[in-house]
Amino acid sequence: MELLNSIVGIVLAPLFSFVKRQMTYSFKAGDNVKDLQNAHQRLLDMKDDVKEDIERAERNGKIRTHQVQRWLDEVETTKTQLDAILEKYTPRCLCFNRFSLNCCSNYTIGKTAAELLRDVQRLLNDERRNEVAKPSVPPPVPKLPVPTKSTSNPNLKKTLRYIKEDQVGMIGIWGMGGVGKTHLLEQIHDTFIGDSAFDFMIFVTASQSCTTETIQKQIVEILHLQQHEDVSRQAEIIFNFLRNQSFLMLLDDLWGRLDLLDVGIPFPLGIVGEHKRKVVLTTRSIAICGQMDVRKKIKVECLNDDDAWRLFLEKVGEETIRSHPRISSLAKDVVKELRGLPLALVITGRAMCEKKDPGEWEDAINLLKKSRLDEVEDQEESTFHRLKFSYDKLKSNTLRECFLSCSMWPEDYWISKVELIECWMGLGLIKEFDYISDAYNNGHTQIGYLTRACLLEESERIVTTRLLRKSERIVPIVRMHDVLRDMALWITHDEGKNNKNKWMVFKHETPRDQQIWSKAERITLMQSNIKALPPIATTPCSSKLTTLMLSGNRSLRELGDNFGALVALTYLDLSKCGFIHFPKEICGLVQLRYLNLSHNEMPSLPEELGSLVNLKFLILRNTGIHIIPQGVIAKLKSLQVLDLFQNWIIGGLAELASTWLEELECLYDLKGLGIWVQGKSQFDKLIELFNVSVRWLGISNLENSTSFSLSTSFLGDKQIQGNLAELCFAKSNVTQYIVIEGNNDQQPTWEFPALENLDIYKMHCLEEILWKGVLPNKLFTALRFLNVVDCDMLKSVSWILHLPCLMTLVVNNCSSMRELIAYTVEKEQEKEITSTTTFPHLRNIILSRLPEMVSICHSAFALPELHNISVIECPKLKKLPFRPGNIPSKLRSIKSSRGIWKGLEWEDSSVKTSLRPFYKNVNWVYARLHF
Structure with missing residues (x-):
């Protein structure tokens, strides 16, 4: 019993304790x-x-x-x-x-x-x-991860798989603005470069204002087809060309249903016999995918946290992240606020790349958080708030105004840098300057700030100049991403709250509200296809409109009777319109400071123009003006820029110009002149104008002269040298030599630091350009674009070796030219040439109609920056300047006919194999290149 009690006690005691x-x-x-x-x-x-x-x-x-x-x-x-x-x-x-x-x-x-x-x-x-x-000294840590370029993008892999599937013809990529749809399309494009699966790749941008006609124009340019004004006929031309071809069409930024048959794109899509027909489109709306009968849809989402951090880290830089122990955690807070939107991550990352104080990062976080107070449910608006952070971080109000002004161009519009800078001058965003070159330099600086902040993107386009009809020029351009443009307009409307009529931008339409003329401060109707302005319901005392942009309306030929009521106008752009006479209604706008009528066929200027006494910028490029009443120019006392470049090569002002050229001496503030002088009398008259700074100069028909010297003419004047940006020699049939002289120690006391464009055109007797006592690199320190056209006796341009900044070379219709660089080299000299003689910045070589051309240059020369080379109608050309080890890493395209490509000789077969992916066959008489 005692034992039993003990056992019970042992068992129950813990239980009683637990219960208690x-x-x-x-x-x-x-x-x-x-x-x-x-x-x-x-x-x-x-x-x-x-x-x-x-x-x-x-x-x-x-x-x-x-x-x-x-x-x-x-x-x-x-x-x-x-x-x-x-x-x-x-x-x-x-x-x-x-x-x-x-x-x-x-x-x-x-x-x-x-x-x-x-x-x-x-x-x-x-x-x-x-x-x-x-x-605070941190221990050693492994290198931070940076994303690498590869096809690991799941959306890219999925799209490529769909493209290869026979049954899939139409693929739709959709997602919010700025999420990376266009970048994905560009990756697809790059993947298929050189791929034999398709005969043609067609990359076109639709945008919000897309029409069948605008899409057709892009396709015609890409495929180099015959242009036709009738949409139906143009569709037939495109269809007949593509119906027996394999093609991949990349259609970016579609906002509404587009009938591809109306454009000329053959159906059905997918695999038709032996031909592949594929279309990949991007859009912000999944509804558009349904309207376009998309077979496969791919949604592009914002990045997840890890990918967003890696992208942000790549843009900020490892050095900044490690500059202070707290910045890494603060940077992650910034990334969190940006919610994985690639565009916002890139822009903000670059804005913060030099910020190494934690206080700056905390300030950035506070700015991002404050923008959420105004956030509305629409996801697009939240994007504006976040993107506005980069706008707010711009270093000055002037720079912010420069950015906002870019929104006045149409969506997806590529703006010439020069055109944009001149706009900023006219709007007063580039302050007073002593030299015109200073103003342009300041403008390029502002563009640099905006491009580095990822608020503008840079590129180049090729245009055929009016003067050089057989040649083309590379023009630096910029554009604003459509999301950023929408954000900029949102900012001008006080972030969508008030002043919705402050800036009015119309797209392919005319304003219906006549009261906008008294409400708005700026109006743009650029490229709106208008034939007449809507009625202007305003009075001189009620008008607030200061800026009006009407460029690109080719059917606009008159301004209307009440246009003179817009007396507050200070900026007026009527370039590329359809005016055949100078619109005299302008002459009553006495507050006008900027007037651009370039690219209008107008024979004369009216006497009434002299009433615009406040006019500072008068831009009349390519207008064909050959009548200027005496005394008109002298009355424009405030003029700072007068641009009449490329007018007189068309028509002749030989005697008349001698009369009004004297009036330029009355313009004491004139800092930039664009002029074309024809004949010795005009040239001599220009020489006498010591107070006039020439910016754009053309010289032609210098009779009775066997040579022309830059240094001994008025071009030797310091003021001319410092500002001259564009120079053209043309149609001087008896000129045998252009002599460029310097002193004997090869250190010239004069140079052209602003000269970027040099054209030599129809110099039929020109055999050689002589350099005496000076090398080109000492004289043309900034020359970027060289055009040599219709110079029948010229055999080479070897002196381009010494141009340190040359980016684009165009040589066209020079019947005696055998090689660009006449330079013979022995084997033992090749190593020295490779290491010492290169083209450090040459990106584009365009050669056409050179019947005697046998080589471009020796393969020992290096072309490290070469992007594109085009060879058209050069039947004797046998060698390209490439060999193993010196193929440019940035090469994008080699364009020529199939006959030229097959006839090329190679030092090593591996070179041809390496270049084959870049080759693009062109079968037209004269190639219009699109890089």
């Missing part, structure tokens, strides 16, 4: 909560003391330890748990008379409080709180 302890939780719930509150208050006091110690250490350049940070995090967790207990605990839980109703609640509270009390007491005794800080 559990019952105690119910009866002592209040005591446990009170003890917990007291202990937790001591813990909070201790936490405050620890944080003070940490802050003191950080002020002395130290950083907190991981141990103390974890201790602080655990203390914060206990506070959350205590708050949960107190929320459930009420005085009635202590009432024994109501125990039967609340015992379960008391038990839970009592037990939870007791357990938490033990955790609090553990933290009170934890030694981690004493190790608050350590020296």
Whole structure:
């Protein structure tokens, strides 16, 4: 029995103890909560003391330890748990008379409080709180990850798989603006360069104002087809060309249904016999995919946290992230605020790449968070708020105004850099200048700021100049991403709240509200296909309109009777319209400071033009003007820029110009002149104008002369040299030599630091350009574009070797030219040439109609920056300047006929194999290149 009692005692004692302890939780719930509150208050006091110690250490350049940070995090967790207990605990839980109703609640509270009390007491005794800080020198860490270019993008892989599937003809890529749809399309384009799966790749941009005609024009240019004004006839031409071809059409930024058959794209799509027909489109709306009968849809999402961080890190740079211990965590907060939008990550990352003070990052985070206060449910608007951060970070209000002004051009419009800079001058965004070159330099600086901030993107386009009808010129251009453009217009409307009529931008439409002429400050109707302005319902006293842009309306031939009521106008752009006479309504706008009527066929200027006494910029390029009334120019006392370049080569002002050229001396503020002088009499007259700074100059028909010297003519004047940006020699049939002279020590006392464009045109007797006492690199330090056209006797242009900044070379219709660089080299000299003689910046070589051309240059010469080379109608050309080891890494295309390509000779067969992916067959008489 005693044994039995002992066994019972051993078994039941722990059970009784456990039951007693559990019952105690119910009866002592209040005591446990009170003890917990007291202990937790001591813990909070201790936490405050620890944080003070940490802050003191950080002020002395130290950083907190991981141990103390974890201790602080655990203390914060206990506070959350205590708050949960107190929320459930009420005085009635202590009432024994109501125990039967609340015992379960008391038990839970009592037990939870007791357990938490033990955790609090553990933290009170934890030694981690004493190790608050350590020296700030970080330990060695592995290199931060940077994303690499590959086809690992799942969307790219999926799209490529769909393209290869026979049954899939139409693929739709959709997602919000700025998410990377266009970038994905460009990756697809790059993937299929040189791929024999398709005969042609067609990359066209639709945009919001897309029409069948605009799409056709892009396709015609890409495929080099015959142009036709009738849409149906143009569709037939495109269809007949593509119906027996394999093609991949990349259609970017579609906003509405587009009937591809109306454009000329053959159906059905997919695999038709032996031909592949594929279309990949991008759009912001999945509804457009349905309207376009898309077979496969791919949604492009914002980046996940890891990918967003990697992209942001790539743009910010490892050096900035490591510049301070706190920046890494702050940068992650910035990334979190940007919500994975690639465009925002890139723009903000680049804006922060030089910010190495944590305070700057905290300020950035505060700006991003504040923008959320104005956020609306539309996701597009949240994008504006985040993108506006980069706008806010621009260094000046002037730069911000420069950015906003770009929104006045149509969507997806590529703006010539020169055109944009001249706009900024006219709007007063480029301040007063002593030299015209200073103004353009400042404009290029502003563009540089905006492109580096990813607010503008740069490119180049090829245009056929009016003067050089057989040649083409590379024009640097910029454009604004459509999301950024929408954001800019949103900003001009006070972020969508007020002043919605402040800036009015119309797309392919005319304003219906006649009151806009009295409400708006700026209006643009560029390329809107208007034939007449809508009625102007305003009076001179009510007009607020200061800026009106009507460029590109070829059918616009008159301005209307009430146009003179817009008396507040200071900026008026009527370039590329259809005016056949100077619109005299302009002459009453006495506040006008900027007037552009370029590319309008107007024979004369009216006498009334002299009333525009405040006019500072008069741009009349390519207008065909050959009548200027005497005294008109002299009245324009405020003129700073007068551009009449490329007019007189068309018509003749030989005697008349001698009369009005004298009037230029009355214009004391004239800092930039564009002029074409014909004949010796005009040239001599121009020489006498010592106070006139020439910016754009053409010289032609210099009779009775066998040579022309830059240094001994008026071009030797310092003022001319410092500002001259464009120079053209043309149609001087008896000129045998252009002599460029310097002193004997090859250190000229004069140079052309602003000259970027040099054209030599129809110099039929020109055999050689002589350099006496000076090398080209000492004279033409900034020359970027060289055009040599219709120079029948010229055999080479070897001197281009010495042009340090040459980017584009065009040689056309030079019947005697055998090689660009007449330079013979022995084997032992090749190593020296490769290391010392290169074209450091040459990107584009365009050669056409050179019947005697046998080589471009020796393959020992390096072309490290070469992007594109085109050879058209050069039947004797046998060698390209490439060999193993010197193929340019940036090469994009080699364009020629199939006959020329097959007839080329190679030093090594591996060179042909390496170049084959870049070759593009062209079978037209004269190639219009599209890089």
